[in-house]
Amino acid sequence: MSQTCIHERTSHEEIENGQKLQPKFDSNGLIPCITTEVxxxxxxxxxxxxxxxxxxxxxxxxxxxxxxxxxxxxxxxESSGQIQWVKELRTDCDQDVILIKADIGENGAACHTGYKSCFYRKLDGDKLVFDGGERVFDPAEVYKK
Known part of the structure; x- marks a missing residue:
């Protein structure tokens, strides 16, 4: 296993302006990650x-x-075959959020429901309406559930 490029958090100045990845994990050891299609x-x-x-x-x-x-x-x-290949990894100014720009392929899907994005519905008045295009895959077939 290679040496990590993750460093302990240091000064405010270094976190905001330095060149070291110093992520701020929460009390559960977690950091939020937003993933976009590259x-x-x-x-x-x-x-x-x-x-x-x-x-x-x-x-x-x-x-x-x-x-x-x-x-x-x-x-x-790993289960669906819908791998997200990381093309870019970013962090915000205070390094408490990760942003991944991923290549999911032309016909890829990120959501376990089979849609390209997990955000396939939007609020319209008082109802959620589908706005995510067609399913890329059938989850019942892929996950055999």
Missing amino acids: HTNEVIMFAWMNEEALNHTIETGKATYYSRSRGKLWVKG
Whole structure:
């Protein structure tokens, strides 16, 4: 395993203006991660990362998250084949959010429901309406549930 590029947090000045990745994990050891599609900048999902998931993402180039419900790492696409190839990893000014720009392929999907984005519905008046295009895959077939 390669050496991590994640560093302990230091000064306010270094966190905001320095060249070291110093992520701020919360009291549960997690940091929020927003993932967008690299070609369109469409937000395709939100998930959590712990330090191990962040390291794995950096080392492999595959978006890896921490599943709070399962209590373990989750390499996006390991079950569905819908891998998110990391093209760019960013952090915000105070390094308490990660942004991944991922390539999901021309016919890729980020959501376990089969849609390209997890944000496939929008509020219209008092109802959620579908606004995410057609499903890319059938989750019942992919996950055999």
